[in-house]
Amino acid sequence: MAESAAQVRDDVVAYMRAHHPENCRHWFDTIEAVDFDGGTLSLLVSDRVHLNFLRRQCTDNFTDSAQAVTGRLVGVQFVDEKEAESIRRQKATRGSNGVGRAIRSNGAVLDHPDQMPLHPDYTFENFIVGPGNQMAHAAAVAVAQKPGQAYNPLFIHGGVGLGKTHLVQAICREIQRNYTDGEPNIYYISCGTFINRFLEAVQAGDMADFRHRFRNVDVLMIDDIHFLSNHDRTQEEFFHTFNTLFQAGKQIVLSSDAPPREIPRLEERLMSRFSSGLVERIVKPDFETRVAIVRKKAMLRSMPIADDVATFIANSIDTNIRELEGAITKLHIFSRVNKAPINLELARAALGEQLPRTHRQPSPQQIIEVVIEYFDVKLTDLLSKRRHKSITLPRQVCMYLARKLTRYSLEEIGGYFGGRDHTTVLHAIKTIERKRKTDSALDDALTHLEAKLTEKPA
Ligand code: ADP
Ligand code: MG
Numbered sequence: 205m206a207e208s209a210a211q212v213r214d215d216v217v218a219y220m221r222a223h224h225p226e227n228c229r230h231w232f233d234t235i236e237a238v239d240f241d242g243g244t245l246s247l248l249v250s251d252r253v254h255l256n257f258l259r260r261q262c263t264d265n266f267t268d269s270a271q272a273v274t275g276r277l278v279g280v281q282f283v284d285e286k287e288a289e290s291i292r293r294q295k296a297t298r299g300s301n302g303v304g305r306a307i308r309s310n311g312a313v314l315d316h317p318d319q320m321p322l323h324p325d326y327t328f329e330n331f332i333v334g335p336g337n338q339m340a341h342a343a344a345v346a347v348a349q350k351p352g353q354a355y356n357p358l359f360i361h362g363g364v365g366l367g368k369t370h371l372v373q374a375i376c377r378e379i380q381r382n383y384t385d386g387e388p389n390i391y392y393i394s395c396g397t398f399i400n401r402f403l404e405a406v407q408a409g410d411m412a413d414f415r416h417r418f419r420n421v422d423v424l425m426i427d428d429i430h431f432l433s434n435h436d437r438t439q440e441e442f443f444h445t446f447n448t449l450f451q452a453g454k455q456i457v458l459s460s461d462a463p464p465r466e467i468p469r470l471e472e473r474l475m476s477r478f479s480s481g482l483v484e485r486i487v488k489p490d491f492e493t494r495v496a497i498v499r500k501k502a503m504l505r506s507m508p509i510a511d512d513v514a515t516f517i518a519n520s521i522d523t524n525i526r527e528l529e530g531a532i533t534k535l536h537i538f539s540r541v542n543k544a545p546i547n548l549e550l551a552r553a554a555l556g557e558q559l560p561r562t563h564r565q566p567s568p569q570q571i572i573e574v575v576i577e578y579f580d581v582k583l584t585d586l587l588s589k590r591r592h593k594s595i596t597l598p599r600q601v602c603m604y605l606a607r608k609l610t611r612y613s614l615e616e617i618g619g620y621f622g623g624r625d626h627t628t629v630l631h632a633i634k635t636i637e638r639k640r641k642t643d644s645a646l647d648d649a650l651t652h653l654e655a656k657l658t659e660k661p662a
Pocket of ligand 1: 363
């Protein structure tokens, strides 16, 4: 064979980095060449989580890259140590016209057939801790260190894309890593799978197998448990699963988009079980955390990112982290397609359409008008130096909205709202950000005011 496996592997990884950078990770350097028989390139990936990620998310791009660098119809397979060993043995006995073998793999990470695949990026090291998630993070670390002993169950809830799955998977990884005595029996599945398996078992009349599977684990983690809502019979079964595990001191970790008491149609007894350990909420990250996350995600992709670009992205997107990540991926692809370096100008061009397009920038006067109307205060009071509580909140809301919805600097905003300096403005913004997280009436009011101020004029 003209090309050695090692050479093809190097070329393929280089091609991947150049043409599919959004798919690349820094640990790609650890991928080893096992064999290239002309038809199939076999690559050894020792870390199971990495292996699973490659099989699920990168096979097409690797195949594309292998075909590009060899100019042939090559297939790529990712294999573990055992499979690599058997390929090496076959290679030793192979004739000159050996043909490629496909290794079948279900891609399962742990021993359970329905196990959700773990994402290689979802570790504690890669999780940025900020005010919005520090409690949930601390609880997750404690549970990972002492499963069944710290908090049981651990119930993590919050809106979409805020890191629940990331934390749950990090617990999984950490427990695996700390385990010295063989393999921990962890079952990590989605709630949907749990429901489906239950319904199948009912239909097949084989509950024994189902129960055996779920009640003999050391750690049970179910993602998006709110999907139990409306599934009365599954709830009943889960209640018993829960009790069996709990009584045996086995760790249970649940994630949900709502706290237990707000999951619609959840049995009272389950609600009280879910609340009986530790319930932690994750809320939206603040600006500093978003900047740190952007940096971390860029680093994981070996993507160079300057401070102003990270700040720009963090400023543009404050909805959730999944969208923040989407913006980074978009910028990465945009830079490759346009063969342009990643800088602020490129980021603006790439993400221009990501900024709320239908939104307009309100004037400070308009902000003042809606706030006065909403809080029923006088303009003169608002702009005065008075410090009474009834006027402080509306004034802080004005500054907060001005910062969020306009491009004025802190100094300029201070100037508009009663001649205050930028530290007062900063304090006001932080105060409202903090209150917004705990005061749902204020949160609703702000959502309402923001919508009003950014509506497109008819
Ligand atoms: P959820 O399950 O709450 O909907 P995910 O856990 O899937 O959200 O998170 C969405 C994305 O945001 C993932 O790529 C995840 O790695 C990332 N993410 C969320 N929180 C953090 C964090 N604190 N640090 C780093 N990445 C985060
Ligand atoms: Mg999730």
